[in-house]
Amino acid sequence: MQFIPLLGKKLKDDEVIEILESLDIEVIYDFDRLHEGQPDKYWAGAKKDGFLFRFDEAQTLDVVFLYIMPSDVYAAISQHGCDIPFFTTSVEAQTSGDARHSQVTKGSADFLGVTNVQQLVSQQTTATGGSASDLDKDAAKLTKTLGDLSVGLQSLQLVNGGEQYALTMTLANVSKSKSIWVAMNRATLGDRTPQAISDPNGNEFESTDRDVNGVATSMHPDNTFNDATEIKPGDSTEVTIKFFSPQRRKATAGQCKVQLEFLIGNDFYNHHGQCVLKTFMARMDAQ
Numbered sequence: 001m002q003f004i005p006l007l008g009k010k011l012k013d014d015e016v017i018e019i020l021e022s023l024d025i026e027v028i029y030d031f032d033r034l035h036e037g038q039p040d041k042y043w044a045g046a047k048k049d050g051f052l053f054r055f056d057e058a059q060t061l062d063v064v065f066l067y068i069m070p071s072d073v074y075a076a077i078s079q080h081g082c083d084i085p086f087f088t089t090s091v092e093a094q095t096s097g098d099a100r101h102s103q104v105t106k107g108s109a110d111f112l113g114v115t116n117v118q119q120l121v122s123q124q125t126t127a128t129g130g131s132a133s134d135l136d137k138d139a140a141k142l143t144k145t146l147g148d149l150s151v152g153l154q155s156l157q158l159v160n161g162g163e164q165y166a167l168t169m170t171l172a173n174v175s176k177s178k179s180i181w182v183a184m185n186r187a188t189l190g191d192r193t194p195q196a197i198s199d200p201n202g203n204e205f206e207s208t209d210r211d212v213n214g215v216a217t218s219m220h221p222d223n224t225f226n227d228a229t230e231i232k233p234g235d236s237t238e239v240t241i242k243f244f245s246p247q248r249r250k251a252t253a254g255q256c257k258v259q260l261e262f263l264i265g266n267d268f269y270n271h272h273g274q275c276v277l278k279t280f281m282a283r284m285d286a287q
Helices: 014-022 090-099 117-122
Strands: 027-030 041-046 051-055 061-066 126-128 143-146 149-159 164-173 180-185 192-198 204-208 216-218 229-231 236-244 254-265 276-286
Touching: 143 276, 149 254, 149 276, 164 229, 180 192, 192 236, 229 236
Parallel strands: 180 216
Antiparallel strands: 027 041, 041 051, 051 061, 061 126, 143 149, 149 164, 164 236, 180 229, 180 254, 192 204, 192 254, 204 236, 254 276
16 A cells, blocks of 8 residues: 555545544544633554554544554555555664655654553554654553653562452653652542553452552542642652452453543642542553
């Protein structure tokens, strides 16, 4: 498939509609549901053919993702007839650029909150016109920034003989100048928290205050919290949360839905501070 001529096309252009209909591709509207000031996007993924289109808020195709290796959701892209060059080493890329008289720039990247880089490698993609960190909702979103808080999911494991899930994540303060105070939201009554895991069959696993380690838990009446963990500028903390089934179901491996609620504030004194509630939702493979 010729991808480069499609860049800049509109979602409703005939060339785009023909591809969507011929491959039976569903278009997903990704709007700013958390009111973070993020532009709306549209995703159209051909899972069996190994590519993903991203359209901006004006419905213009600005990024094409090609899956070089298969993931849990996407097959690998066929390189036959593809107009995007594939390289296995940086030397190959440099040589190709020199032959085409194109500028080649070497760079690096920091993955905030993600320490298990192998999980990112397993999701390897090639992006044209944008960043490979922008994946669709079906792919595991390992890192998300909520204001100055970066949430990086590291692993989801079956523990205690398969009785529970254990989620490990890193919370990092991306601000270079000010501390943030963070807590996991908890229910108004009792010790249950809104944190939840839905297993591959849709069964829900819950957690309590005692299951949260590495960060405080708190209620938030009138947008305030009475317990919080300080994360200083540029610092991070590792958090583990265990989840159990109220129906005593066994935890099972496979793709799970993760739902977390964070309370985030910029000041905290004498067990009191103003906070905002932020929700994090992602899909992640449990092993």
